[in-house]
Amino acid sequence: MSFWEKGYLATAGAVALAASAYAYIIWQRSVELAAVVAPDAASFVTYVAVIVVLSALAFIIIASRDATKTGADDALVDGYDERDRMIGDMANSQSHHVTSVGVYIALLAFIVHGSGNVLFYSVLGALALGEISMCLLRVFHYNRAY
Amino acid sequence: MAFQEKMAWAMVGILTVTGALYYAWVFWATTQLGHLPPPILPFLVVYVVLIIVAAALMAAGFAITNPSEANAPLDERERLIQFKSAAQSGRVFGFLIVVGLIDFAVFQNGNRFFHIAFAALIISQILEYGLTVLFYRRGT
Numbered sequence: 262m263s264f265w266e267k268g269y270l271a272t273a274g275a276v277a278l279a280a281s282a283y284a285y286i287i288w289q290r291s292v293e294l295a296a297v298v299a300p301d302a303a304s305f306v307t308y309v310a311v312i313v314v315l316s317a318l319a320f321i322i323i324a325s326r327d328a329t330k331t332g333a334d335d336a337l338v339d340g341y342d343e344r345d346r347m348i349g350d351m352a353n354s355q356s357h358h359v360t361s362v363g364v365y366i367a368l369l370a371f372i373v374h375g376s377g378n379v380l381f382y383s384v385l386g387a388l389a390l391g392e393i394s395m396c397l398l399r400v401f402h403y404n405r406a407y
Numbered sequence: 408m409a410f411q412e413k414m415a416w417a418m419v420g421i422l423t424v425t426g427a428l429y430y431a432w433v434f435w436a437t438t439q440l441g442h443l444p445p446p447i448l449p450f451l452v453v454y455v456v457l458i459i460v461a462a463a464l465m466a467a468g469f470a471i472t473n474p475s476e477a478n479a480p481l482d483e484r485e486r487l488i489q490f491k492s493a494a495q496s497g498r499v500f501g502f503l504i505v506v507g508l509i510d511f512a513v514f515q516n517g518n519r520f521f522h523i524a525f526a527a528l529i530i531s532q533i534l535e536y537g538l539t540v541l542f543y544r545r546g547t
Contacts, residue, residue: 302512350490357497361531364504364524372446377517381508384524388504 264327265345266403271319273396279311280389287382297378348402356395363387408543410469410476411485415539417465421458422536426529429454433522443518446525492538500531 283304290298367383429450436444470477481489507523510516 299515300512302509305508305512347487347490350487350494353497354490354493357493357500357531360497360500360504361528364528368446368521368524371517371521372448372451375445375517377511377515377520380517380520380524381511384504384520385508388501388508391501 263403264323265341266400267323268320269396269399271323272316273393273400275315275319276312276389276392276396279308279315280386280393282311283308284382284386297376297382299378300381348399351402352395352398355398356391359394360387360391363390409485410473410479411481411489412540412543413469414462414466415536415543417469418462418536419533419540421461421465422529422533425454425458425461426526426533429529430522430526443516443522445518446521488539488542491542492535495538496531496535499534500527503527503530 286304287298287300364384364387367380367387370383371377371380432450433444466477504524504527507520507527510523511520
């Protein structure tokens with residue numbers, strides 16, 4: 262498995278973990294209030310920061326672990342070639358469709374329910390799903406021969 | 408000019424005109440009401456139907472004038488162009504959606520967030536087709 266595959270798998274895990282934790286916290290607060298709790302800037306910023314830090318850490322740890330292996334290639338990380346770019350564009354374009362469908366569903370839900378908080382959480386969920394699908398699609402395309 | 412490029416030009420025009428009309432209505436309604444109007448489902452349905460009908464008419468027109476070109480499958484270069492333009496417009500879409508999320512976290516206005524998210528969808532679509540035209544012109 263290449264460096265980029267491992268990195269994107271770890272990023273997908275980080276987003277899934279952070280999104281699940283965020284959803285659990287919101288669900289707990291909403292149960293206490295008996296209504297969908299309004300998003301606050303602090304928890305939102307923490308959620309984004311956790312994803313960024315976990316993804317960066319995953320890439321750093323994978324790179325340092327691979328580099329210390331016996332016979333490691335000198336150009337372990339810098340090899341982002343034409344195929345990597347094509348796979349990146351394919352995964353990004355397909356995940357864009359996932360996010361768009363999620364946002365459309367969220368907008369429809371808002372028209373029906375009229376709750377801005379539900380719209381916020383469903384759009385955030387669509388973004389998280391789009392990000393996870395982008396990472397997994399990259400891994401999928403890496404494992405196909407192009 | 409390739410069929411895909413002609414369609415991309417047509418979609419840029421259709422989405423720009425319908426998007427401008429929709430947001431002209433939103434601004435007009437805002438000035439009348441004194442606040443942003445909530446989304447109105449029949450209005451949105453008309454908007455979507457208008458885009459579908461206009462796009463179908465354009466595609467039919469281009470296909471009638473050059474049927475062999477319209478039925479030809481996408482080649483390697485055309486596929487790359489589609490992936491590239493969708494990937495780049497996806498980044499802009501993600502950025503605009505995050506702007507909308509922050510705006511909602513600050514102002515707590517659901518209608519405003521709806522209109523921002525809807526605008527993000529329209530802008531990213533226009534950008535996707537615009538970039539498709541650009542990449543066809545550049546020969547990428």
